[in-house]
Amino acid sequence: MQLAASATDVEAVSTLVSELCGVTLGASKGYLIEARLGELVDRFHCGSYQELANQARSLMNDALRREIVDKMTTNETLFFRDRSPFEALQHKIIPHLIDAKEKTAYPTRLRIWSAGCSTGQEPYSIAMTLSEMIPDIHDWDISIFATDVSDDAIKTASTGVYAAHHVERGLPSQFREKYFQPSTGGWQVTDAIRSLIRFQRANLLEPFTGFGRFDVIFCRNVAIYFTPERRVDLFKRFADSLSADGYLFVGSAEAPSDLTHRFFPEDHCRSTVYRPHGSTSLT
Template identity: 40%
Template structure:
């Protein structure tokens, strides 16, 4: 790919999804976009870029953005945030919301569903402590393709072995041929919706917990700040925000501050 084409693609992705692609990620462009190029009869990315430049095919634009923003996902990815959620966040909210008996959780980069379903399983395991509660888990993602997979809740043998304890596999999954499907009750407890974090999302309402892990890393500083600031308006005063292990709010926004002793967890600064 020549540098003018690379620049065009980088600008296109930045504008369309907030994704920042540096020159060293050229391989990523090729590996993710070549399948789309081939589907459209091009042997290289040149033809694809030429089509994109014409700007007339909006399905192509969507396909390119989705291919570039799809991430790998595991159940209980990184373990620790889910332990914090179960052992710190949830008990505190059960106490604070004892009268309202309502809990709203948002996974802002739900991808293929492992994160919201992990949280749903934790809620299910703790259901005895929350009699009569209404809990809601919303999973959003930019890509409708990954959301389709998330809704189906169908995972390969490889996927159910990364991060998912065997006891939970036995309890909450059933085998469908070569695949494993998460049970209907867990699926029903998560709602999936397509959403671009670059767009306005304040209509989703207020949340007690927001998971926004490993997505801000793809944005530039200004976009990160905008997204975090809009999220801060949607987080309940005593709510918490979970970011990815390599992410921080420091030097980006003053709306959030770290929760002491809970790595990756943030609360309202004031």
């Protein structure tokens, strides 16, 4: 039988999860903790969830901390989620970036970051969009950097294999024909598309050391789980990581409204994208 989580357990696990990855557990936290961490409590021979949290805090227990993060993060995602950001990318942003880049020292370089990429559907959707736009894409210096705090999510994303029901969610059938091949377990993204993406485990609470600057950052449906203070800190660091003419996509409930001194909004294709001050307006 599943061990019940007491109020003390809920407090201990919620504090740990917030410290590890910034995620604030929602109203159903007791139930979530029981459903997702019950097996770990058994495996680590703990008498309570609080004891599990204490074990995870021990210096030697990075593997347990990572497993807790894997289990407590919400990895819900789908190909071309919300559709309109990808339409804005295709019809407005990429054409603008291609024009703007022509006058620079690196006319064929594009750097895009999918921050909180979950199991990979977002960066693969970006890669397919770019591939549609740029026929000679492999002659370009394109890099899509895709990061997530969850080891499991990054592992799935890197293999690029999806069960049929995941591929059916959001992906136009002509894209499945063009960019996927049948594989054990479902469908695998082609090597040509996978080669455009570099996957890496990275925690958005930590400094973005060595990441460089990006033309476009997607960070959607991630900061919604953070406290307002952490969200502001994250968006400020995104502002510092964008090129002067860059673009930031966030989820529809995550507008950086308290950062009007760093970003201004622009509406394209029914989507709002945030630009650093000083960038050339597209409208």
